[in-house]
Amino acid sequence: MKKDFKEFYRDPKYVEKYEPIFIETPGGKYIHDVESSAIASLLPSGDSIVIELPSGTGRFSRSLSKEVNNLIVMDSSFPMLKKTLQRVSAPAANALATSLPLADGSVGGFVTIRLFHLLSRDEIFLFLGEVRRTLNKGGFFIFDINHDIGMCKALKYYQRTKATFTNWPNMTFVNPKEMKKILNSMGFQVHRIEKRFVIQTGVLRLAKFLHKMIFQLDRFLQNKCSDFCTKSYWLVTLK
């Protein structure tokens, strides 16, 4: 059975561990910078309400609040949301992605980073339905997905252990082709996809001594071949 990530991220022990991965390890900082730049490159300008969901510990919230005029932060974990609110002063809601406390057509944009792999396939459809319901005409939706194939190719470690990402029982992997189909069926059109190569933080936790090598590999692969990516960041709108 799929792990309940909502419960997992409500555990104060894990909440305390989440942020240091990104700010205290060199690998984490590197990933955070790559992610921040991908989001910034996709973010349209405008004055409308932008929902950051899930905001997690708020590691993107401060920079987002400088870029957009009306940021609202949301997360299903109250302890995570409290961390966000230590960073930014913004309206907040302890809310589920599958049932948003927002009126129809009331939102100008969504920024959703590191959520899709935590949802079941049914929840992905419910969430996309909620985004479609609450976005106004011309609104945007930015999100990321993980690419399991790039990850597996990248790290021999995974090949050796045969622990391919698609076999990870707890996470949902939607490949880009499938994502395009789902988006199309849910009434969205894709505007831009930014590909990035980053080794996941889990790996950095496993092997800290690999950090230096991983940066070099990350940089090399990002410059070398955009098809060989591990994550992509999407900008989509309603059709």
Ligand SMILES: C[S@@+](CC[C@H](N)C(=O)[O-])C[C@H]1O[C@@H](n2cnc3c(N)ncnc32)[C@H](O)[C@@H]1O
């Ligand atoms: C990996 S963290 C990502 C947080 C932030 N976007 C970031 O990249 O640092 C995942 C977050 O999703 C939240 N979450 C998990 N399932 C959710 C759901 N169904 N609805 C809303 N938030 C959810 C968790 O509480 C957690 O804060």
